[in-house]
Amino acid sequence: MSCPTELTLSIYADGELAEHEAHGIVAHLGTCAACRTLFTALEQENAVLMEALGEEEAATIRLPAASSLSSASASGSSASSWVWSAVAAAALAPLMLDWLWQATPTLPTGVGWVSSLGGLGGLVSISRRLAQLFVGGQDMLVSSFSFVATLFVVLGTLGVAAVRRPLAGATAGLALALLAGLSPPSQAHAAELRYEKEGTVKVAEGESIDDTVFLAGKTAIVAGVVDGDVFAAAERVEVTGEVRGNLYVAGETVTVAGEVSGNVHAAGKNVELDTKVGGSGFLAGQNVVVTERSDLARGGFLAGESVRSKGRVGRALHFAAEKFEVSGSVERSVRGYGSQVTISSSGSVGGDLHVTVPSQDAVEVDDGATVSGETIIDIEEKKERRAFLYPGFYFGLLAKALAMLLMGLVLITLFPTLLPIAPDSSKEVLRDMGFGFIALVATPVVMLIIALTVIGIPVSIVIGMVYGVLLFLSTLVVAYFAAQRLPGAGNRRLVLNTAASLLLILFVVAIPFVGPGLSFLVHIFGLGCLVVHLRNLYMKSHGSTDSPANQLNALR
Amino acid sequence: MDKTELENVLREAQMGSSVAFGRVYGEFSTRVFGLCRKMLGSHAAAEDATSEVFERAYQALDQYDRDRPFDRWILTIASHHCLNRLRRGRLEKRLFLDEPVEVPAVAASSSPLVAFENREQRRALLRAIDALPANYRVPLILKYYGDLSYDEIADHLGTTRNNVAVLLHRAKRELRGRIGTLRKEES
Numbered sequence: 133m134s135c136p137t138e139l140t141l142s143i144y145a146d147g148e149l150a151e152h153e154a155h156g157i158v159a160h161l162g163t164c165a166a167c168r169t170l171f172t173a174l175e176q177e178n179a180v181l182m183e184a185l186g187e188e189e190a191a192t193i194r195l196p197a198a199s200s201l202s203s204a205s206a207s208g209s210s211a212s213s214w215v216w217s218a219v220a221a222a223a224l225a226p227l228m229l230d231w232l233w234q235a236t237p238t239l240p241t242g243v244g245w246v247s248s249l250g251g252l253g254g255l256v257s258i259s260r261r262l263a264q265l266f267v268g269g270q271d272m273l274v275s276s277f278s279f280v281a282t283l284f285v286v287l288g289t290l291g292v293a294a295v296r297r298p299l300a301g302a303t304a305g306l307a308l309a310l311l312a313g314l315s316p317p318s319q320a321h322a323a324e325l326r327y328e329k330e331g332t333v334k335v336a337e338g339e340s341i342d343d344t345v346f347l348a349g350k351t352a353i354v355a356g357v358v359d360g361d362v363f364a365a366a367e368r369v370e371v372t373g374e375v376r377g378n379l380y381v382a383g384e385t386v387t388v389a390g391e392v393s394g395n396v397h398a399a400g401k402n403v404e405l406d407t408k409v410g411g412s413g414f415l416a417g418q419n420v421v422v423t424e425r426s427d428l429a430r431g432g433f434l435a436g437e438s439v440r441s442k443g444r445v446g447r448a449l450h451f452a453a454e455k456f457e458v459s460g461s462v463e464r465s466v467r468g469y470g471s472q473v474t475i476s477s478s479g480s481v482g483g484d485l486h487v488t489v490p491s492q493d494a495v496e497v498d499d500g501a502t503v504s505g506e507t508i509i510d511i512e513e514k515k516e517r518r519a520f521l522y523p524g525f526y527f528g529l530l531a532k533a534l535a536m537l538l539m540g541l542v543l544i545t546l547f548p549t550l551l552p553i554a555p556d557s558s559k560e561v562l563r564d565m566g567f568g569f570i571a572l573v574a575t576p577v578v579m580l581i582i583a584l585t586v587i588g589i590p591v592s593i594v595i596g597m598v599y600g601v602l603l604f605l606s607t608l609v610v611a612y613f614a615a616q617r618l619p620g621a622g623n624r625r626l627v628l629n630t631a632a633s634l635l636l637i638l639f640v641v642a643i644p645f646v647g648p649g650l651s652f653l654v655h656i657f658g659l660g661c662l663v664v665h666l667r668n669l670y671m672k673s674h675g676s677t678d679s680p681a682n683q684l685n686a687l688r
Numbered sequence: 689m690d691k692t693e694l695e696n697v698l699r700e701a702q703m704g705s706s707v708a709f710g711r712v713y714g715e716f717s718t719r720v721f722g723l724c725r726k727m728l729g730s731h732a733a734a735e736d737a738t739s740e741v742f743e744r745a746y747q748a749l750d751q752y753d754r755d756r757p758f759d760r761w762i763l764t765i766a767s768h769h770c771l772n773r774l775r776r777g778r779l780e781k782r783l784f785l786d787e788p789v790e791v792p793a794v795a796a797s798s799s800p801l802v803a804f805e806n807r808e809q810r811r812a813l814l815r816a817i818d819a820l821p822a823n824y825r826v827p828l829i830l831k832y833y834g835d836l837s838y839d840e841i842a843d844h845l846g847t848t849r850n851n852v853a854v855l856l857h858r859a860k861r862e863l864r865g866r867i868g869t870l871r872k873e874e875s
Binding site: 138139142143146148177178180181184185186325346 | 810829
């Protein structure tokens with residue numbers, strides 16, 4: 133037999149030659165050395181192609197800065213990744229602040245205490261105030277917490293989705309699981325998910341969905357009928373159709389004009405409610421408006437910079453706002469915190485009017501307005517606090533830094549594996565921050581839910597302690613990472629450098645205005661690193677499990 | 689995800705569970721993205737294509753036959769989609785017509801493709817693949833990245849099995865020539 137052509141051999145190397153022809157080739161290769169060499173080369177070529185093409189995955193996903201500098205010196209590339217992280221953090225910070233209702237400078241008196249407390253303190257006191265505010269009963273408490281958690285998880289998810297898609301898959305899964313767990317028990321069937329990164333998602337007019345609906349995109353519109361709960365997160369959210377369950381929405385502009393049979397939970401920069409609501413309304417945003425046509429059958433909880441209630445509120449109305457105005461009717465009492473409270477001439481309050489304000493003249497009840505019960509005005513004194521002027525502040529700082537450092541040293545002496553590894557790319561930094569964010573927000577909710585079962589109280593306390601320790605150490609972790617980046621950091625000087633950066637961080641987060649935001653970032657980053665590290669340790673000790681997150685890591 | 693788990697997730701997804709479909713996305717998005725990236729040659733276009741592919745897959749999920757491997761199925765959708773995109777962009781028609789190309793003849797037996805020791809060289813190879821004309825690049829990627837058979841590729845490109853063999857053969861020859869020239873320049 134004469135030698136086969138190179139083409140034929142190539143086909144054979146690809147495993148695509150018909151069987152009868154292949155037999156001939158096999159026989160020929162056994163005898164012809166030249167063809168054998170050629171065939172081996174072709175096979176090797178295929179292997180190289182497969183390998184190289186398969187390998188590119190890792191290369192394409194890496195961020196440009198990291199890969200283009202990989203040939204530069206190690207310190208150069210790690211420095212660049214830190215620049216990236218700083219840029220990312222800087223980009224994230226205003227977003228976070230915006231979402232905390234433009235936190236410090238224009239913070240409503242009702243939530244003004246946030247500025248004087250750092251991340252953890254803020255969180256604790258938010259929960260405390262919420263508990264105070266929502267005295268309506270356990271149900272309300274739970275649903276408000278789940279609302280807050282839901283919002284944060286949805287927002288976190290969207291944030292992460294923008295960074296990286298596969299990760300978004302995992303986070304979205306986690307978020308959905310959380311949402312499913314938290315949403316009031318509707319019929320347990322599969323949910324409808326609509327997601328469009330840049331476009332519009334909608335439940336069209338005339339469309340009717342007998343299911344829970346999740347919408348995420350740039351614009352989300354509900355014009356049809358949904359016989360279940362609706363979760364929507366988008367830059368602009370419009371609800372004009374009918375929602376027979378609860379409505380959970382977050383967005384820059386939120387408009388609810390369609391009838392909602394359950395509760396409405398909405399947060400955004402501008403929130404407008406213009407409809408009948410069968411349940412309660414939980415609305416939060418920079419501008420919150422409840423229009424004349426609205427009816428909140430089971431009461432309202434409103435928070436924001438400027439809050440106006442023009443419609444009817446079937447039960448009590450609670451608020452926390454910079455400017456608060458009632459021009460509609462409230463069947464029962466009005467209770468809240470604000471720096472300017474107005475009951476205009478068309479307004480009426482069926483029960484007591486009980487407000488906490490900075491001064492007596494901040495409350496204005498116009499002629500013609502009716503308050504059937506008592507009017508109680510609590511004056512909240514503004515305390516001027518300039519911590520920087522007192523030496524006690526610096527001692528406190530030192531003591532806190534020492535305590536953290538000692539605790540950290542003791543822990544890593546006892547358990548050396550606990551020392552986390554610094555993330556080496558901006559992608560990892562963002563991922564850690566995402567995890568930290570979820571852990572920060574979700575843990576108190578989980579604790580609360582477990583505690584409500586009474587039997588679960590000890591478990592809840594243990595979780596709380598671990599959470600507290602991790603949060604406490606999160607600052608130290610960040611300081612430790614920072615110390616590693618300091619020039620000339622030898623192992624011996626690492627502790628000293630850590631102490632120095634720790635002091636610096638503690639000092640910076642105590643600065644008014646900027647501090648709380650930075651503190652928040654430091655906490656979520658540190659917490660995220662710890663959580664990820666602990667998870668990795670757990671994975672290592674238990675072999676690999678099949679969690680989706682793990683899968684994703686493997687894919688990377 | 690192991691095989692049985694994947695099967696379960698797919699079944700759930702077919703029954704309409706979006707959570708399950710989310711997991712499917714998590715599992716396969718990297719590969720789909722990889723294919724799109726290589727076929728389209730741009731990161732941004734590949735991102736768009738990936739989400740469109742999954743959207744299409746979501747809609748067509750009930751047509752998926754569970755006896756077939758799922759990765760084949762979704763990669764087929766992906767390559768169809770990318771081809772459509774490529775066709776839409778001017779390359780139209782000309783794309784897969786046979787046209788003779790002059791390449792310096794390099795015998796496969798002394799192929800420069802085989803000697804790839806380090807990353808840098810692999811990267812050069814990838815760049816060379818990216819630079820290939822689409823009529824060579826696409827079958828090459830479908831075969832060695834997408835792991836599709838000649839028949840499947842032929843089906844996609846609207847050509848015959850034999851032509852696929854020829855295209856692949858020529859693509860590799862072209863690649864050899866380009867890499868060989870590159871090497872010479874280096875040394």
